[in-house]
Amino acid sequence: MLSDWRPTCSVEHLRLRAQVLAEIRGFFAERSVLEVETPLLSHGIGTDPQLEFFTTEYCLAPQKQTLFLQTSPEFAMKRLLAAGSGSIYQITKAFRNGESGRFHNPEFTLLEWYHVGFKLPELMDECADLIALLFDHRKPLMETQRFRYQEIFQRYTGLNPLEFSYRQYCAYALDNQLPEAISICGYDHAIWLDFIFSHKVQPFLGQNALRMVYGYPACQSSLARINEHNPQITDRVELFINGVELGNGYFELTNAKEQGERFDKELNIRRQRNAPASVKDERLVAALQAGLPECSGMAIGLDRLLMLLSDSASIDDVLGFPIDRA
Amino acid sequence: MASYSTNEFKAGLKVMLDNDPCAIIENEFVKPGKGQAFNRVKIRNLKTGRVIERTFKSGESLEGADVVDVEMQYLYNDGEFRHFMVPDTFEQYQADEKAVGEAKNWLKDQDLCTVTLWNDSPLSVTPANFVELAITETDPGVRGDTSGGGGKPATLETGAVVRVPLFVQIGEVVKVDTRTGEYVSRVKD
Secondary structure, three states: OOOOOOOOOOHHHHHHHHHHHHHHHHHHHOOOEEEEEOEEEEEEOOOOOOOOEEEEEEEOOEEEEEEEEOOOOHHHHHHHHHOOOOOOEEEEEEEEOOOOOOOOOEEEEEEEEEEOOOHHHHHHHHHHHHHHHHHOOOOOEEEEEEEHHHHHHHHHHHHOOOOOOHHHHHHHHHOOOOOHHHHHHOOOHHHHHHHHHHHHHHHOOOOOOEEEEEEHHHHHOOEEEEOOOOOOOOEEEEEEEEEEEEEEEEOOOOOHHHHHHHHHHHHHHHHHOOOOOOOOOOHHHHHHHHHHHOEEEEEEEHHHHHHHHHHOOOOHHHHOOOHHHH | EEEEEEEHHHOEEEEEOHHHHHHHHEEEEOOOOOOOOOOEEEEEEEEOOOOEEEEOOOOOEEEOEEEEEEEEEEEEEEOOOOEOOOOOOOOEEEOHHHHHHHHHOOOOOOOOOEEEEEEOOOOOOOOEEEEEEEEEEEEEOOOOOOOOOOOEEEEEEOOEEEEEOOOOOOEEEEEEEEOOOOOEEEOOO
């Protein structure tokens, strides 16, 4: 008889998930942030060259349409914001093709929220409050700290992440027994940063504590706003606990023209790499044209949060049915 | 030989890396939410035994290595090569000192062991976890002392030296754990 009908997580972890969901809903209810739902299936999809999506066929005879499973609810939520929803959150599934490992399942749960009127510092305060609420009575953490990306990168590597020096980065790779970095990263500053950060910085971030890293290099801005005082950095923040990337947030870009240009640039990169063609979400661009209120947004990987709360070594330990058993 | 993508790297998979046959030990998918995906892989070089870490861009692939473990009987040492035979087929292989390595300490004629073949020639030899070997040389020690405390060196018929309890004598057969090189017990006839 097959034994893989069974869930991979314990009943105890099912309960933990239910409790955490209830606490998150309480947290946002108290702050008057509205819970919303947006579609999992959509006509447009993110253009991020690093995100692979699932496509599916919508058949309404005689028509057939390609729809996408969302990689995050960001675009739809921003359309709600532009329509005057006020601050909103949702707990939803997101899908990323080809992502599978100890910290990845191609279908996973995101907590995503947007707080109208918040800039990055207030968003970071709110993250710290939420994490404290969830961890304090289960697994108390040490004091939260915030670091600028440049500062933390330099501290662990001695390299300046904002100025790309091919020679210095190569020398660093050779000195640190990572010669393969040179052929993988080439002259691509952003990939160098991903490589070095994930090998030499991230593993040390937040031993039993929340670490927030903000002010990412502008080449890694995605949908964040460029900092108004320093064009080399972007108003983006990432959360780490025990070296695990837990969340990503932005002081959101509201400029429709700039957003449209970034989409086109990313679509171009996708074409160059022969990545599956993505369909630019014109409705999001139209929403930004109508006007997105100033806001900051954060997305937290809920499954990873549950891993940290339960000291689980693998995401499978907190999922009922990971992809192999789905 | 087929090639394998980083997604297929599982513990035990044998692949070619830098022209040497290697075995995957561990494979971790690393991906910043908004960044490039990598696989950090722990690999053992099967020629040297060294374990290294190497990062690949996710989706890269390596050629498979034709490496298999075969149970064989150790036949004899001709001075230059050691000779092995597959019991079922009588197929014979010869391995040089480099391939035999540390296993030479534990190989007794007729004993079964595992020979790792790469492109059908011996790459390494792994003895059974426990072997029984006769003592050819050791100090007389103290008769009647069965405490096992202290101990003394003893040379085995293969030439290996292990620490044995004081009461063990020349000519006796002892059981040894080849993974640690430690004495386990006396073997009584």
